[in-house]
Each structure stands twice: as structure tokens, then as C-alpha cells.
Amino acid sequence: MALPPLEEQKRISEILQDVDGAIEKVNKEIGVTEKLKRGLMQRLLMEGINHTEFKDSHVGRIPVDWDVVNLEDVVEIHDNKRIPLSEKERIKMKGDYPYCGANGIIDYINDYIFNGEFVLLAEDGGDYSSFGSSAYIMNGKFWVNNHAHVIEALPSKITNRFLLHILIYLDLTHYVVGSTRKKLNQGIMRKIKIPLPPLEEQKRISEILQDVDRRLELLTERKVKLENIKRGLMNDLLTGKRRVRITS
Numbered sequence: 001m002a003l004p005p006l007e008e009q010k011r012i013s014e015i016l017q018d019v020d021g022a023i024e025k026v027n028k029e030i031g032v033t034e035k036l037k038r039g040l041m042q043r044l045l046m047e048g049i050n051h052t053e054f055k056d057s058h059v060g061r062i063p064v065d066w067d068v069v070n071l072e073d074v075v076e077i078h079d080n081k082r083i084p085l086s087e088k089e090r091i092k093m094k095g096d097y098p099y100c101g102a103n104g105i106i107d108y109i110n111d112y113i114f115n116g117e118f119v120l121l122a123e124d125g126g127d128y129s130s131f132g133s134s135a136y137i138m139n140g141k142f143w144v145n146n147h148a149h150v151i152e153a154l155p156s157k158i159t160n161r162f163l164l165h166i167l168i169y170l171d172l173t174h175y176v177v178g179s180t181r182k183k184l185n186q187g188i189m190r191k192i193k194i195p196l197p198p199l200e201e202q203k204r205i206s207e208i209l210q211d212v213d214r215r216l217e218l219l220t221e222r223k224v225k226l227e228n229i230k231r232g233l234m235n236d237l238l239t240g241k242r243r244v245r246i247t248s
Helices: 006-047 089-091 161-171 199-237
Strands: 066-070 073-078 094-101 104-109 114-122 133-143 146-154 195-198
Touching: 006 161, 104 133, 114 161, 133 161, 133 199, 146 161, 146 199, 161 195, 161 199
Parallel strands: 094 133
Antiparallel strands: 066 195, 073 146, 094 104, 114 133, 114 146
């Protein structure tokens, strides 16, 4: 195997170490921002904004003017519209519309069932712990299999964004059944207890959390770009496709 001169090897290592350093810096920023988001969620979703009086409830201490409701009281459930597709069926239907399951987008196909903004909550296979990944939001045209509940906020009572944040924050493990593959069936899901602030406060809370989410998205995009740059540099510099100029 042909090796570059020693000085060129050192320079290549320095270049790659610089990129590694940039990636590590972004990873630290992501960690700090995720910690900030957890703290904000814990405070805002249970204490609200500028409250001084609290009461005990089924979900913990909440502001006195908040309610606690069953999930079914504030959403419309669209599970009866879901249609699962096999992998063979999806291959024949390749397209641009997301095909969604319990934990996110699985594939892209040429048709859709839903059109609008909905919250998807894992029916099975989700992480139902507090700050887990059992819920996500979809906006636009998409298809859903039978592994994710499809729920839509009743706009006079709750917003989809607040609903998403509260479902991610709450510990839902005591609502699921099954020993091997955990399942959140619809009947039990309907009875999930959630804190309910007034609509305007819901919107303010969601705006604060969305600002942090946007920050996380930007950091994640930066990390992906840096990782792509590193792969490209490794492919070019370690194979000799590009040479490093060594100045004396």
C-alpha cells in the first residue's frame, strides 16, 4: 500500500482532527441545548408561565387555573383510517409521500391518507418513558400504518404542538400493556390524563419550546454537514485523490 510522505501524513491528520474538533464542539452544544429543553419542558408543562398558586392533581402539582382532562376529551382519533402496507406493496407504490409508523417515517409512496397536521403516538414499540420518543408531529400529506395512533387536537381546546410536547414529557409507561412488545391500545390511550392550560398559555409555552427545537435542528444540520465534510476529506485525502500541499 502506497503511503504519502510523513509530513503529508501529519498534515492530513491535522486537517481531520480539526473537523473532529468541530464535530465535538457541536455535540457539546447539542447536549447543552437538550438539557435546557428538558428543564424548560419540566417547568413550563407543569408550572406554566408566571403562576404563583398551585394545586395537587392526577398528574402532579399544576397551576390552580389549569384543568386535568382525558386525552379523548380534547382530540379526535383517526385510527380507523389507517392502512398498513407490506414492503412488497410499498415497493410497487414508490413515490414522494411519507409512509409513517410507530417511530417516524418508514418509506415514501405515491399516495396518502391524511392531509393536514396530526400528532402520531406509537401504538407499539415506542419509548413511553418521560422525554421518550413515542410521539411526533406530521404536517402535509402522508400515509400511516397500524402501529401509530393518529390524533388531531380539537382547536377550541388544545393545540397540536402543546399536545405533542405534553405526550413527550409525560411518563406513559403505566398506560402500556404487554411484557415483550409494549402496546398502548386505543381504549387505554383515550384515558391518558393530561394537564390543560388555557389556549393562549398553551401557545406561549409551545412557542418557547419550538425556539429550542429550532436551535436543536440547526445544530443537528451543522453536525451532519461536518460529518459529510469529514467523509469527503477522508475519501479524497486517504486515497490520494487530493494531495495536501506542504510548504517548507
